[in-house]
Amino acid sequence: MAIKKSLILLLLYSQYIHAQELTATAENQLENHMAIPDDDAQLQLLNGYTRHKISLNTADAAALQSLGLLSPLQITNFMLYRQLLGKLLSIYELQAIPGFDAALIRSLLPYVQVGEDLQPHHTLKDYTHNGDHAFLCRYNNPGKLLLRYRYNYPNYISWGMLTEKDAGERLFDFNSAHLFVKNYKHIKALALGDFTVNMGQGLINWQTLALGKGPAVMQIKRESDLLRPYASAGEFYFYRGAGITIQHDNWQGTAFISLRQLDGTIDTLLASLYSSGYHRTDTERKKRNAIQQFTTGGNLSFIKQNWHAGINIIRHHYSVPLQKDNKPYNLFAFSGTQLTNASIDYAATWKNLHFFGEIAISDNLKTGMVHGILASVAKNADISILYRHYNQAYQSMYNNAFGEYYKAVNERGLYTAIALKITPYLIVNGYADVFSFPWLSYSINTPANGKEVLLSLTYTPDKHTEAFIRYSYSTKQQKENDNNFIKWPVQVKKQSWRCQTTMQLKEGLIIKSRVEVNRSANQQGFLLFLDAAYQLPKTSFTFSGRYITFVTGGTATTMYVITSGILYEYMLSQLYGRGCQYQLCTRWRLMPRLSLWARFQQTVYSAFASEQSNKNVITLQMQQLF
Secondary structure: OOOHHHHHHHOOOOOOOOOOOOHHHHHHHHHHOOOOOOHHHHHHHHHHHOOEEEEEEOHHHHHHHHHOOOHHHHHHHHHHHHHOOOOOOHHHHHHOOOOOOOOHHHHHHHOOEOOOOOOOOHHHHHHHHHOOOOOOEEEOOOOEEEEEEEEEOOOEEEEEEEEEOOOOOOOOEEEEEEEEEEEEEEEEEEEEEEEEEOOOOOEEEEEOOOOOOOOOOOOOOOOOOOEOOOOOOOOOOOOOEEEEEEEEEOOOEEEEEEEEEOOOEOOOEEEEEOOOOOOOOOHHHHOOOOOEEEEEEEEEEOOOOOEEEEEEEEEEEEEEOOOOOHHHOOOOOOEEEEEEEEEEEEEEEEEEEEEEEEEEEEOOOOOOEEEEEEEEOOOEEEEEEEEEOOOOOOOOOOOOOOOOOOOOOOOEEEEEEEEEEEEEEEEEEEEEEEEEEEEOOOEEOEEEEEEEEEEEEEEEEEEEEEEEEEEEEEEEEEEOOOOOOOOOOEEEEEEEEEEEEEEEEOOOOHHHHHHHHEEOOOOOEEEEEEEEEEEEOOOOOOEEEEEEEEOOOHHHOOOOEEEEEEOOOOEEEEEEEEEEEEEEEEEEEOOEEEEEEEEEEEEEEEEOOOOOOOOEEEEEEEEOOO
C-alpha cells in the first residue's frame, strides 16, 4: 500500500515529453495492431524534422506526405492554396485551408515552418555538413543492448551503422549499415546497404510499419517513399543490397537488388522461414542464416500533379524450397524456390475526391486487389470507402495491405467510415467493416465471416484539454474451444468502451487518465490507468510516471497498452489476469546535445494468477548529438 501511495505522489510530479509521447490516436492505432515490429523509422524521421523543419513554402507533396500526419486530400488542398494565393506569411494561415483545424496544426508545429522561401539547391558539401550526427546507446534488462550511429539530414542524406543483441544472446548477432541519398539532381533516391521497399498499397511488398483499422478512420491509404533507409533493430523486414530511383520530368523509375541470409529451418531439403531474430539457444542458433534469399524488383511510374499510375514487379529466389506445415489452412500457401509478383497501382484527386488502389498478381495467376475513396462531402464531413478482395491462393512474401489480418490473403471486405466535425471542439469518427474468409484459416477450420464497428467522440475545448470516448463492437467466427473431435465454428462477440482524458494543469504538467471495459464471450475485463508528466522548472530534469490496474476474465479480454516515454522506443503491454503495472521514467539533459533516459516498469500479478509471473523492465538510454 505504501508503494502505491508513493507512486501516486510521484505521478503528480511527472513530466510529459512532447517530442517523445504518442498522441492518443497513435496510441489507439498501435494498440489495435497487437504485434508491433521493431521499427522506429518514422520516429527517427520526425525527430529529425524537429531540428530541420520542413519549409511549407517550398515543400513538395512527397515531403508533406512523409510526415504521416496529412491525408491526400489535405495535401492537395494545401498545394492548391499555395498555388492560388502564394507563399504563406504565418503558420496559422493554415486554418484557412479546407481540412486544416487547430488540432491538426498543433500536431504539425514541431516539424514545419514558414520561412526559408528559396528553393534549396544543395551541393554535396551541404549534404555532408548540414545534418546531425547522433550516437545512441540503449540497454534493456536482462541483457538486451543496442548501439546506433547515424548521420541524418532529412530529405537529403543518411548514413549509419547499428549493432544489437537480444536478451540471452551471446554476442551482437545483428549488424546493419546503410547509405541513403535523396533529391540529388535526377536521383530521387539511392540506397546502399540496408533499405526497405514499399510499393503501391502493400499488396506485393511493404516493409515499413503500416497500421490498420482504428480511431483514425480516414487513414486507410498506404503512403511512403518507395525506397527508405533502414536503421532499425528488427531483423526480418528489410533488404540488403542496392536500389535507385531516377526521376525525369513526369517519369520515375526504380530498380533494386538484394541478397540476404535469412533464419529458417531445413528438413529434408524443405525449409520454412523464422522471423523472430532470436538466437538464444542452440536450437535457435542453428536456424541462423540457414536460407539465402535473392530479390530483384522495380517500379515505373508516371506522375502528374493530381494523379499517378505505376507498375511494380518483384521476384524472390531461395536457396532451398520453402514449404509450410501440412495443414488444411496452408493448402494454398507458397511452396518452392521462386516467387514473382506484379501489380498496378494508382492514385488520383478530382475536386473533393481522392481515389487510390492496387491490383496484384502472383505467378500462380491468383490476384489480390484493393480500391479506396477519400471524400470531403461537406465542409465539416469526410468519408472513406475501401474494398479489398484477396484470393485464398494469392501469394506474396512481404505484403501488408489493409485488412483484418497481417497478411493480404483469403479475405474479402468492405470498409466505410465517416469523420464529422460537429463544432470546432467536437469531432465524431466512426467506421463499419464487413469481411469474409473464403477458405480456412489458423483460427477456424471452415470459411468464415465477421463484422466490426467503431464510434468515437472527441472533445477538445482548448489546446490544453482533450477527452474522448470510444465504443467498438465486433463479431467473428472461430473454432470452439472444447475437447470435441470436430471443432464447430462459433460466433465470438466482443465489445469495448474506452474513456480517456488529457489535461495540462499548469505549464509543464500534464495528467492523462483512462478507463476501459470490455466483454467477450463469458469474460469481462477492466483497466484503469493514471499517467502524468512534469518538467522541473529551471532544471534539465524531466519525469514521467504511470500506474495501471487491470482485471480480466482471460486472454479473450486482454488489454493492450502502449508504453512510450523514451526517444525512439515504444512497447506493447498485453495485460490479462489480475494485477497492476507501474512505470517511472526520467530524462536528464546533461548538455544541449547530450541526453540520458532511464525507465523502470514492473507488472505485478495477484496471487490468484498462478500461471503468470511478475515482470520487470529496466531501460537505460543515452543519445549524443554532435
